Amino acid sequence: MPWFRRSKQNIIAEGPKKEIPDGLWTKCNGCGEIIHRKQLEQNFFVCPKCQTHFRIGSKEYFEILLDRGSFKEMDKKMRSADPLDFKDTKPYSDRIKDTIKKTGLNDAVRTGTAAIDNHPVVIACMDFGFIGGSMGSVVGEKIARAIDKARKTERPLIIISSSGGARMMEAALSLMQLAKTSAKLAQLSDSGVPFFSILTDPTTGGVTASYAMLGDINIAEPGALIGFAGPRVIKQTIGKDLPKGFQRSEFLLEKGFVDMIVHRREMRSTLSRLLHLFQN
Amino acid sequence: MAKGTLEFERPIIELEQKIEEMRKYADNLDIADEIGTLEKKVDQLRESIFTNLTRWQRVQLARHPDRPYTLDYVGMIMKDFVELHGDRRYADDKAVVGGFASLEGRTVMLIGQQKGRDTKSNLYRNFGMMNPEGYRKALRLMQLAARFGKPVITFLDTPGAYPGIGAEERGQAEAIARNLFEMSHLPVPIVATIIGEGASGGALGIGIGDRILMMENAWYSVIAPESCSSILWRSWDYKEQAAEALKLTAQDLVEQGIVDRVIAEPIGGAHRNPQKAASILKDVLIEEIDGLAKITPDKLIKKRIEKFSKMGAWKE
Ligand SMILES: [Zn+2]
Numbered sequence: 001m002p003w004f005r006r007s008k009q010n011i012i013a014e015g016p017k018k019e020i021p022d023g024l025w026t027k028c029n030g031c032g033e034i035i036h037r038k039q040l041e042q043n044f045f046v047c048p049k050c051q052t053h054f055r056i057g058s059k060e061y062f063e064i065l066l067d068r069g070s071f072k073e074m075d076k077k078m079r080s081a082d083p084l085d086f087k088d089t090k091p092y093s094d095r096i097k098d099t100i101k102k103t104g105l106n107d108a109v110r111t112g113t114a115a116i117d118n119h120p121v122v123i124a125c126m127d128f129g130f131i132g133g134s135m136g137s138v139v140g141e142k143i144a145r146a147i148d149k150a151r152k153t154e155r156p157l158i159i160i161s162s163s164g165g166a167r168m169m170e171a172a173l174s175l176m177q178l179a180k181t182s183a184k185l186a187q188l189s190d191s192g193v194p195f196f197s198i199l200t201d202p203t204t205g206g207v208t209a210s211y212a213m214l215g216d217i218n219i220a221e222p223g224a225l226i227g228f229a230g231p232r233v234i235k236q237t238i239g240k241d242l243p244k245g246f247q248r249s250e251f252l253l254e255k256g257f258v259d260m261i262v263h264r265r266e267m268r269s270t271l272s273r274l275l276h277l278f279q280n
Numbered sequence: 281m282a283k284g285t286l287e288f289e290r291p292i293i294e295l296e297q298k299i300e301e302m303r304k305y306a307d308n309l310d311i312a313d314e315i316g317t318l319e320k321k322v323d324q325l326r327e328s329i330f331t332n333l334t335r336w337q338r339v340q341l342a343r344h345p346d347r348p349y350t351l352d353y354v355g356m357i358m359k360d361f362v363e364l365h366g367d368r369r370y371a372d373d374k375a376v377v378g379g380f381a382s383l384e385g386r387t388v389m390l391i392g393q394q395k396g397r398d399t400k401s402n403l404y405r406n407f408g409m410m411n412p413e414g415y416r417k418a419l420r421l422m423q424l425a426a427r428f429g430k431p432v433i434t435f436l437d438t439p440g441a442y443p444g445i446g447a448e449e450r451g452q453a454e455a456i457a458r459n460l461f462e463m464s465h466l467p468v469p470i471v472a473t474i475i476g477e478g479a480s481g482g483a484l485g486i487g488i489g490d491r492i493l494m495m496e497n498a499w500y501s502v503i504a505p506e507s508c509s510s511i512l513w514r515s516w517d518y519k520e521q522a523a524e525a526l527k528l529t530a531q532d533l534v535e536q537g538i539v540d541r542v543i544a545e546p547i548g549g550a551h552r553n554p555q556k557a558a559s560i561l562k563d564v565l566i567e568e569i570d571g572l573a574k575i576t577p578d579k580l581i582k583k584r585i586e587k588f589s590k591m592g593a594w595k596e
Binding site for chain 1: 449484521538592
């Protein structure tokens, strides 16, 4: 969707969430259209009327991007060890257990080898539904191993980000995952294997300040919130309202921090074209 | 009493002041005895308070308004500091200082986050909160050092990267990420020291190194305790609990396998005796820099990447 048509929308982060609801019918937060789940699915979870991209998880994204049956998951069983025995209003270990039960996922990223249009790749996709897609030791380690896999097998790397940032409940250990993943990417870069970073709504904090911004090519989905500080923090700091469209994909393209904005419908064909160009 | 005196420092400082006053009138031996008793008492008090600091108290020490900052240490530790300015792209960020200096005859590139001490200097230094041009200036200086084979010393002391409109427009996240990436394979030794506050990605943006050192009363974490409290407890009132939960002290970070070495501070904290704090820091830095000087660049980079690759804890 062109940015100039968004002008009437409220683009601040506290705006309505865009996760896919469980019911059969769902209302688009972009335009209010009532959409049937089947129709949404067929349309890549994008509103057919206003093109708002709904938040989706790794399962949906893999189905959209990958050749059928090509995905072989790595480190599927890796889970958080709650290294700091962290407790806020609820013990972190309980939060992890409950989230695993609720989502059927073991943490906020899934990684593996796969193929896109017969091009072999290593792919990682984050799940915002798992504690806000936050990066703790498990996310950092799985991403690091995916990078290693890409380097050793010389397969291009694709990471689809969706995250609120580093996971507070692992404190400094989460912070060090920024260092770990960036160090691994430096190694990958030195060995000449390409990395495509796909930024989806939302990608903020520590994930943006590490691998999400380090793609050889950075691709954003339309209208995604992408930034370092969250809009609420910035608003509090400067005590002013934020400009319309601030920290959205279109803003980042304009400021020079993403190479392109690609509609989810065209993501697979775009990646296929890039993989082809890099290969030949 | 100094304006910035912390609640738990108060009984010590009150006693010290009393002793000083008594000294002024100490013309006879009777008072000398009394002074001796009081001095013993203040020593004991200092010992008992400072060996049992809570994590929140350490955070307060790390933020103490009299605590030495980067340029204070540079003045006490280094000679011939030549400050270099600007990122060659946009501006000169005053929240970070850097330049060549001599550490007992060794030329090093010193880069450190810089806070101000009063309102005016804090505004000038943006409270030690860097903008993207600051990270890019730091990177430019590191790469300059690398071209001439000089080791890099960084001092971390920031409440965080600046969260502003301009910062986002100019790519705060990209600037930090780029530094993590480039520092990982910089072909000269890097020694990073957390001297005060190590808040999140804003601190880490100059914090990749072969050796990570941390001063005894510094803190380092993914978020400040107050912000952690506001997000997880939905109130600003749980900063003490948040500080405990985050396990953010130098000793905690050694146990987590993140920090290599804790640098002792004079009793009561670096601000009570900056000269002594600086001299301890200087000896450690010389030792660390000399230890790294013998390692070849390839091996240095390999070990540095391995070091960060090991960090974290998980089950499988
Ligand atoms: Zn719509």
